[in-house]
Amino acid sequence: MKKISIIGIGPGGYEDMTIRAVRAIKECDVIAGYTLYLSLIMDLIGDKETVCTQMRGEVERCRRALALAESGKHVGLISSGDAGIYGMAGLMLTLLADHPDIDSEVIPGVSACQSGGALLGAPLSHDFAVISLSDLLTPIELIEKRLSAAAEADLAIVLYNPGSHKRSDYLKKACDIILGYRSADTVCGLTRNISRDDQSHQIVSLSELREMTVDMTTTVFIGNSQTTVTGGHIVTPRGYRL
Known part of the structure; x- marks a missing residue:
């Protein structure tokens, strides 16, 4: 079977995966993914063949998955969270355009904005924006423009990839932009290692958030x-009259 299933595994815990994702992993011949994410689902992978690449190895990972699918295998390409939200689906589908003989499917998963939001309560009950602070693939000027637009529109905001060793001050800069439109006591929350x-x-104010240190396992x-x-x-109230 020449097929690639692009699978969102949620935050990585079995209980937070969809039944469809679990079934797809079991049906695949080969599982491809980032090393850390593969380690989270080893109980499901068992003795299946795996293709592992490190961070920033996404293109190589997809090409290796394509080669295996062309050989007649059913390949599962996994992403944390949802495969279509900062995941592998966009890249893989773009490459698949040159391989019309390979069947494909995208299997949704629980994104960090959902699983993290549930830990905090209901911060996204009304309109919201999700913005990644990683500038590896997006110019920082464009990220800042999007932050400003979302803040001005009074949207609740979720920040993915809020910090790293090389981007230790990005969250502070993001907070400064948002503070141009919102009060310092705006309610904020952080989730780690969902x-x-x-x-x-934890729950903090916007001014407190500005001074905090975060990493790539944090969702803000x-x-x-x-x-x-x-x-x-x-x-975040929807507006119901009580």
């Missing part, structure tokens, strides 16, 4: 002007 043994979350939530803390949970 669905893993050292999972954690910034409320809109109506977001509150209710019973220890972040809630």
Whole structure:
């Protein structure tokens, strides 16, 4: 079978994966993915053949998956979260355009904005924007423009890839942009290592968030002007009359 299944595995815990994703992994002959993400689902992979590449090895990973599919195998290409949200689906589908003989499917997963939001409560009950602070593939000027537009529109904002050793001040700069439109006491939240043994979350103000150190395992939530803390949970109201 010449087929590639592009699979979102959610945050990595079995309980947070969809039934469809679990079934697809079991049906594949080969599983390809980033080394860390493969390690999260080894119990499902078992003794299947695997293709592992490190961070920034996405193009190589896809090409190796294509070669295996051309040889007649059913390949599962995994992404953390949802494969179509900062995942592998866009790249893989672009490359597949030159391989019309290979069947393909995209299997959705639970993105960090959903799983992290659930830890915090309901921070995304109204309109929101998801923005990655990684400038590896997107110019920082464009990221800053998007931050400004989302803040001005009073959207709740989720920040992916908020910091790394090389981008230690990016979250502070993002907060400074947003503070141009929102008060310093705007409700914010952070989640770390979602669905893993050292999972954690906390609620802070926008001014407190500005001073915090984060890494690539952190997902940041910034409320809109109506977001509150209710019973220890972040809630962005939809507007229901009570």
